[in-house]
Amino acid sequence: MSNLINQDPNMAIFDFSDDLKNGINAMDEEHQFLFQAINHSYDLLIKDKQQAYAYFNDVILSYVDKHLTHEENIMRKNGYPEFDQHLKAHDLFRKVVMELVPAVQAGDPKAFREVYSISMGWLIGHIEKVDSKYGKWFAAQGLTGKINGEEAVSQL
Ligand SMILES: [Fe+2]
Ligand SMILES: [Fe+2]
Numbered sequence: 001m002s003n004l005i006n007q008d009p010n011m012a013i014f015d016f017s018d019d020l021k022n023g024i025n026a027m028d029e030e031h032q033f034l035f036q037a038i039n040h041s042y043d044l045l046i047k048d049k050q051q052a053y054a055y056f057n058d059v060i061l062s063y064v065d066k067h068l069t070h071e072e073n074i075m076r077k078n079g080y081p082e083f084d085q086h087l088k089a090h091d092l093f094r095k096v097v098m099e100l101v102p103a104v105q106a107g108d109p110k111a112f113r114e115v116y117s118i119s120m121g122w123l124i125g126h127i128e129k130v131d132s133k134y135g136k137w138f139a140a141q142g143l144t145g146k147i148n149g150e151e152a153v154s155q156l
Contacts, residue, residue, distance in 0.1 A: 012036075022136070023138070023144050024135055024138065024151070026148075027070075027131065033063065034067065038120055041060060061101070071090075075134055078138065080137060080138070086130065100114055
């Protein structure tokens with residue numbers, strides 16, 4: 001995983017600060033990876049657009065999909081009452097991205113700008129405002145320790 005990311009903290013545009021953690025360690029680590037990947041993709045965009053396109057398509061989108069599925073499994077298994085709404089938010093995002101991917105893969109710069117800006121804004125806002133909610137609910141139910149004992153971080 002680490003060789004796919006520029007770890008230079010001076011290059012970080014967005015810090016994954018503690019207030020973004022929701023207490024489910026596997027989710028916090030995956031969210032942190034996504035922040036690092038977003039920072040790395042900005043770095044690539046400045047240096048080499050083709051590499052940035054490839055990194056976005058091959059690394060970020062596939063990792064996001066794995067992460068969303070992992071998160072859904074945790075919420076479903078542990079009886080999170082807002083699961084349906086959360087799943088709808090994930091599915092809407094998947095649909096918007098999937099519609100743009102063929103054009104991005106064909107090298108259309110307009111589609112890349114669109115999918116890139118939608119993805120970055122959505123991911124950061126969703127982690128901060130929506131993913132924080134299940135963390136609070138699990139903590140209130142005393143489930144955080146149990147989930148942390150069960151879940152491993154997704155591997156690329
Ligand atoms: Fe998430
Ligand atoms: Fe989520």
